[in-house]
Amino acid sequence: SFTKAIEFNPGLEMAYYRRAEAYRKLGKNREAIWDCIKFLETDRRQPVMAEDFTSAMKEAVKIARRDLEKDRVKEEIISFGIPGLIDELIEGYDPLKDYADKHFYQLALSWLGGNLKQDTCRIGFVKVLSGEYEEARKEFDRGFEENPGTPDMHYFKGVALLGMKKKAERGRSIIRRGESMDGLSEQARESFQQALMMGYGWRLCPRCGCRMSSETNFCAHCGERLLTGDIS
Structure with missing residues (x-):
């Protein structure tokens, strides 16, 4: 040749x-x-x-x-489109839905890692969507080291913790030494409460992570009493 x-x-x-x-x-x-x-x-x-x-x-x-x-045009489209698409997914997120678009998550994480490394909310959220719950928790914790975070960050950290628990229950992962199933549930509850205390506009299910309107007291999916942010 x-x-x-x-x-x-x-x-x-x-x-x-x-x-x-x-x-x-x-x-x-x-x-x-x-x-x-x-x-x-x-x-x-x-x-x-x-x-x-x-x-x-x-x-x-x-x-x-x-x-x-x-x-160049393709990169501009990606730069404009990825944050917007992620924000739409954040707004409409349903923890019971199967988010299977692995190609998009890889593209999004690659772009965020190269352009918005400090955007721990979006990076952590995409890791939640891709089922990388432990990595998502680490990403949110990294963000909390810099600032108190946002209600979304605390909510999705709670979702990540519940995801870790579910994977461990199914035998698909091993929880870290010193942690327990009940401990993960309690940490998730604390994260949800923190989101609510920061003014999150939802009521949250501590068992499955579903977000419900302020007019509902019980989760429509599992029947669990919702967290409201009222700790009195």
Whole structure:
């Protein structure tokens, strides 16, 4: 192959020429550009071919620039869309729903990690959606080290704790040393109460994490009495 020929003899100019042609036919314009450059750097005996290939390279550069522009626009769309989509999911979250879009969660976490590392609320929430409950709890706790957090952060930490408990009950994970099922439930309750004390506009089920309207006293799913924030 041309690649092996180049590895054997990096000064073999025609190998770059042929491989660039192959890349162009495959639509790999950026790779073709680099081989065009290498060909022009190594070829000193064929000025006519070099001149012809310079024109081809210019065309490849134009195509590659269009590709780069598409990538830039795509990144702008992602930057605009991911926070908005996450906020919509936060607002409409239902702990009983199956959130199975793993591809989106991976994309969101990758983008957040590279652009909004301090956004512990969104990062923790996406980890909750993806079932990474222990990691979600750590993310929320990391945020609480910097500030008191928001009602959403305390609520979703409670959801993460209940998720950890459920996974342990199903034998799909092991709880940390020094913790217990009852302890996780109590920590979840405390997180829910903290969210309510900060003005969360819901009543919360300490058993399943469901959010209910302020006119309801019992969870519509499991029948548990709802937390209201009234600790008197």
